[in-house]
Amino acid sequence: MQLSHPKQYLKIEDKTVLEHTLNKMMRVPNVCVIAVAVSDSDTVFDKLAFCSEKLIRTSGGKERAESVLNALDALLEYKPDWVLVHDAARPLVDVTDIENLISHCLEAQQGGILAAKVKDTIKRGSSHSSGTVPRDDLWQALTPQMFPFMTLRSALSCALQQGVAITDEASAMEWQQQPVQLIPGRTDNIKITTPEDYDLACFLISKQHKRV
Numbered sequence: 001m002q003l004s005h006p007k008q009y010l011k012i013e014d015k016t017v018l019e020h021t022l023n024k025m026m027r028v029p030n031v032c033v034i035a036v037a038v039s040d041s042d043t044v045f046d047k048l049a050f051c052s053e054k055l056i057r058t059s060g061g062k063e064r065a066e067s068v069l070n071a072l073d074a075l076l077e078y079k080p081d082w083v084l085v086h087d088a089a090r091p092l093v094d095v096t097d098i099e100n101l102i103s104h105c106l107e108a109q110q111g112g113i114l115a116a117k118v119k120d121t122i123k124r125g126s127s128h129s130s131g132t133v134p135r136d137d138l139w140q141a142l143t144p145q146m147f148p149f150m151t152l153r154s155a156l157s158c159a160l161q162q163g164v165a166i167t168d169e170a171s172a173m174e175w176q177q178q179p180v181q182l183i184p185g186r187t188d189n190i191k192i193t194t195p196e197d198y199d200l201a202c203f204l205i206s207k208q209h210k211r212v
């Protein structure tokens, strides 16, 4: 985003991206505790006006997987059976989608992720296309991603120790041959990565607020 401050503190309407995201997670009845991985040098988080005893602050890591592992370590004392991992940069997530993910995982007793079927024609190449990729079984991984707590912790910890590339929790579970259900989620659950995503997120949040 080429910003001077972390993108989770960009304002959308009267709140930061992070507050919008956390408000969504706090509305999910099954969520008992939320660990937020925040850089140790961050001075903004503690000034945000969250009034929830559900929230705990943990240290962020250099990579996403390290942040997640730190957060899982902080949750150990609560002895959770399951955990949902969500990107701060996805404030548009739909609470009904999260509840649907939770139901599927609990019913099947298997982990799963919100995901969206790829709907565009996909090309392979750098400056020129070297071909079109069949997309019948291609999905875009979204978050939250929900897994049995101890299995995820051990998969992430082994993957980090062995230098395996982990861009989401599902990749650590796949590497350990653990099942990952693909649960269709709304495609407007976008990750704010570029300035265009931010503009779209502002528009979508105002639309969501008009619906509620």
Ligand SMILES: Nc1ccn([C@@H]2O[C@H](COP(=O)(O)OP(=O)(O)OP(=O)(O)O)[C@@H](O)[C@H]2O)c(=O)n1
Residues within 6 Å of the ligand: 001, 007, 037, 060, 061, 062, 063, 064, 065, 067, 068, 086, 087, 088, 089, 090, 191, 192, 193
């Ligand atoms: N060291 C890191 C990096 C990322 N994340 C989390 O991973 C999510 C997805 O990462 P992404 O936003 O794609 O990556 P960043 O490195 O945060 O951002 P950017 O690509 O815009 O630089 C973020 O919302 C954040 O919640 C994290 O916890 N710790």
Ligand SMILES: C[C@](O)(CO)[C@H](O)COP(=O)(O)O
Residues within 6 Å of the ligand: 064, 087, 140, 141, 142, 143, 167, 168, 169, 191
């Ligand atoms: C978890 C994720 O948002 C799923 O789409 C994504 O993998 C985050 O990874 P990034 O490499 O930080 O974009």
